[in-house]
Amino acid sequence: MFQRLLFCTDLSDGVYRLVNFIPSLAATGAKQIVFLHSVPFLEGSIPREDTEKINQAREQLEPALKHSSATVEVKVEVVSGRAMDTILRAAKTHQTDLVVLGMPIHGQLKERLFGSTTVGLCQKTPIPLMVLRPQLISTYTSEELELRCQHLFRWLLIPYDGSDSARYLVEQVKRYAANRPEHSLERCNLCWVVEDVNRRGLPADYQVEPAQKALVPVKAELESLGLQVKTEVRQGDSIVEVLNAALMDDVSAIAIASKSLGKLQELSVASFTRELLNRCWHPIIYFPMSR
Structure with missing residues (x-):
């Protein structure tokens, strides 16, 4: 890779x-x-x-x-x-x-x-x-x-939520996967975490099905490069569930992307990227986004 x-x-x-x-x-x-x-x-x-x-x-x-x-x-x-x-x-x-x-x-x-x-x-x-x-x-x-x-790059866990940073991350993985040597990247796990949100009149899992559907074309993109791809939608805290997904699967590393890591605007809000770097024991591959 x-x-x-x-x-x-x-x-x-x-x-x-x-x-x-x-x-x-x-x-x-x-x-x-x-x-x-x-x-x-x-x-x-x-x-x-x-x-x-x-x-x-x-x-x-x-x-x-x-x-x-x-x-x-x-x-x-x-x-x-x-x-x-x-x-x-x-x-x-x-x-x-x-x-x-x-x-x-x-x-x-x-x-x-x-x-x-x-x-x-x-x-x-x-x-x-x-x-x-x-x-x-x-x-x-x-x-x-x-x-x-x-096996440093054999199986990547890719947190995905349809955002610009998630799309950028997938494009970067595709770019490197397209020219990967033999015995390098083989598998990806696309993991979408639906945050727990209480809204009147809506079932607890109302966001799950749309997330599952949104993962289908992304899976196809990665599979077109010869990768084995698993998709899953989880509910709960995004950090906790991504870490749980990494533990349950035999991943080599977690891939993430961001354009604001460490910047002032990021420090004023809860940052998924920063928290994952602080709390994760798995290797993390970070793809910086263009400013």
Whole structure:
């Protein structure tokens, strides 16, 4: 599905473990894999590189290079600077298809007030981002992680409600699916959650049938690309039900799209995208919408 991957790690998020699983990542169709670590400048009257930390990071990441071959190009970059800047620069240099990040562990309030590298990147690049929970990667055994890497994009859960962002998300999945290599994306689960709304004279499930009908043509679009597609309509809280759907099905990741993640107008209302990033343990692939 994605052929040029940029793995960004702070060496405490678990992402660095993937240097040992290049063949498994290549099995998804990846042709280029780059590992990036950013080292802050040493503070002082004149900022300077922290050569000790740079050398330590290179030593930790360079085992990935032994897997470079004619079928997959592997690179390691350890650079000085702010993570946001170095990631954007590396993504442009390597023409990255997907940026993979570990998610920091901190409270929601802190993220709202000060932002994060992940939220900042969502605002500054059109490149899809994949967020991996460090608690997930860190607890896998090597055998489990090898299999996980092989199936990184195998089955996507796509929350869908007919909105502009949902349509954009489906179009992006279709675009990448059209050129996907063998053993990459195989299945999609279209999940429409009908929020509980009490209205006089209307049955509790009055919105279910229209949602089911609306999913039929979307399913056909995805099936025309050779994908296996499951559709379901759930009732309840959108976050809770999407998370339940991910647990019930054997999905590899949840795909989402938004054009306002982290922006002021998003912080003033309940944001599905932000809440899902905060609460979901599954990998999430985020497709930024054009501003």
